[in-house]
Amino acid sequence: MIVTASVCELCAESREVVLWQSTDCRVVRVDDPAQPGFCRVIWNAHVREMTDLDAASRSILMSVVFAVEAAVRQCFSPDKINLASFGNVVPHLHWHVIPRWTDDRHFPEPIWGRIQRTSTTIRPVIDDPELAAAITCRIAQEGLA
Amino acid sequence: MIVTASVCELCAESREVVLWQSTDCRVVRVDDPAQPGFCRVIWNAHVREMTDLDAASRSILMSVVFAVEAAVRQCFSPDKINLASFGNVVPHLHWHVIPRWTDDRHFPEPIWGRIQRTSTTIRPVIDDPELAAAITCRIAQEGLA
Numbered sequence: 636m637i638v639t640a641s642v643c644e645l646c647a648e649s650r651e652v653v654l655w656q657s658t659d660c661r662v663v664r665v666d667d668p669a670q671p672g673f674c675r676v677i678w679n680a681h682v683r684e685m686t687d688l689d690a691a692s693r694s695i696l697m698s699v700v701f702a703v704e705a706a707v708r709q710c711f712s713p714d715k716i717n718l719a720s721f722g723n724v725v726p727h728l729h730w731h732v733i734p735r736w737t738d739d740r741h742f743p744e745p746i747w748g749r750i751q752r753t754s755t756t757i758r759p760v761i762d763d764p765e766l767a768a769a770i771t772c773r774i775a776q777e778g779l780a
Numbered sequence: 781m782i783v784t785a786s787v788c789e790l791c792a793e794s795r796e797v798v799l800w801q802s803t804d805c806r807v808v809r810v811d812d813p814a815q816p817g818f819c820r821v822i823w824n825a826h827v828r829e830m831t832d833l834d835a836a837s838r839s840i841l842m843s844v845v846f847a848v849e850a851a852v853r854q855c856f857s858p859d860k861i862n863l864a865s866f867g868n869v870v871p872h873l874h875w876h877v878i879p880r881w882t883d884d885r886h887f888p889e890p891i892w893g894r895i896q897r898t899s900t901t902i903r904p905v906i907d908d909p910e911l912a913a914a915i916t917c918r919i920a921q922e923g924l925a
Contacts, residue, residue: 684861686850690922697842705831715871716829719864723880723888726860735868743868748892777835 645727646681654767655774659695662703662770664763669740670733671758672711672766674703678728685720685728695779696730702773703732710761710769717745790872791826799912800919804840807848807915809908814885815878816903817856817911819848823873830865830873840924841873847918848877855906855914862890 651663654674665673676699678688685693704716713734720730735742740754761769796808799819810818821844823833830838849861858879865875880887885899906914 684849684853685846685863686853686861693842693846694839697838701830701838704829708829708831715866715868716831717864717866717868718830719862719866719890721860721862721864721890723860723862723890745864745866745868745890745892747890 643681643725643727645677645725645729649677651675652763654763655699655770657779659692660699662699664766665731669754670735670746672707672713672734672761674707674732674766674770676700676703676730676732682728683722683726688728696728698777698779699774700730700732702777702779703770705773706766706769707732707734709773710766711759714742719745788826788870788872790822790870790874794822796820797908799908800844800915802924804837805844807844809911810876814899815880815891817852817858817879817906819852819877819911819915821845821848821875821877827873828867828871833873841875843922843924844919845875845877847922847924848915850918851911851914852877852879854918855911856904859887864890 649663653661653663655662660676660678663675665675667673678696682688708716711734714737715735717733717735718730722728733746738754738756740750740752741748742751744751794808798806798808800807805821805823808820810820812818823841827833853861856879859882860880862878862880863875878891883899883901885895885897886893887896889896
């Protein structure tokens with residue numbers, strides 16, 4: 636008999652670079668050259684929707700999301716920030732924090748939309764330790780560190 | 781000389797059905813037959829990003845977003861909720877609260893992604909007063925009414 640276990644990929648250890656983590660959640664960097672400051676905030680427990688969390692947990696998670704937004708704005712000076720929580724493919728609560736530029740590949744569409752152009756603009760180069768430091772600093776300002 | 785005024789469509793009065801409103805923000809129903817409980821939460825002031833709001837205002841806005849999520853889940857029993865704040869076209873802070881079904885037109889893509897199928901499944905029919913009442917009740921539970 637072959638037994639195949641269904642494992643949630645966000646319950647498993649992240650293969651992506653972890654920029655910050657706590658017992659509640661973690662911030663990983665998404666390897667997307669088109670959106671170089673793209674981060675994901677992942678709730679550690681396997682929860683499906685924001686309204687499956689209690690109010691205190693929701694507040695913690697959103698404070699981390701907004702701290703990441705602030706750090707990404709500081710480091711990358713994007714034209715816009717996009718925030719999204721879908722979980723259609725992996726129904727384990729996570730937030731996308733995406734810096735957008737008016738001349739990026741999909742703008743003004745979301746990055747899941749139709750490609751609008753080829754973009755060759757050079758974006759700020761921020762390495763993982765620098766981005767991690769900016770996020771850690773912003774999270775500390777939120778009183779969560 | 782021709783002077784054209786650039787008016788933000790979210791600063792103007794909503795043409796959509798307003799389900800709930802306060803001095804801070806409003807909830808409107810999006811007329812999308814494919815996603816019948818699709819709501820938008822719009823911050824009344826012309827603000828660009830979540831991190832342009834102070835912490836108290838962010839908390840108020842997210843509490844309304846989550847109250848709407850709870851009401852939409854209650855009324856429509858979707859398979860998943862999608863939350864997103866983009867503002868690429870209209871950079872005035874607003875949140876999409878979108879009920880999703882595994883057999884809807886775009887699933888598992890976001891609704892801005894590629895169409896996956898023709899969907900003819902009948903969804904729950906909830907009229908505006910009923911949805912407005914559910915949202916108002918959930919917002920009251922958040923202590924915001």
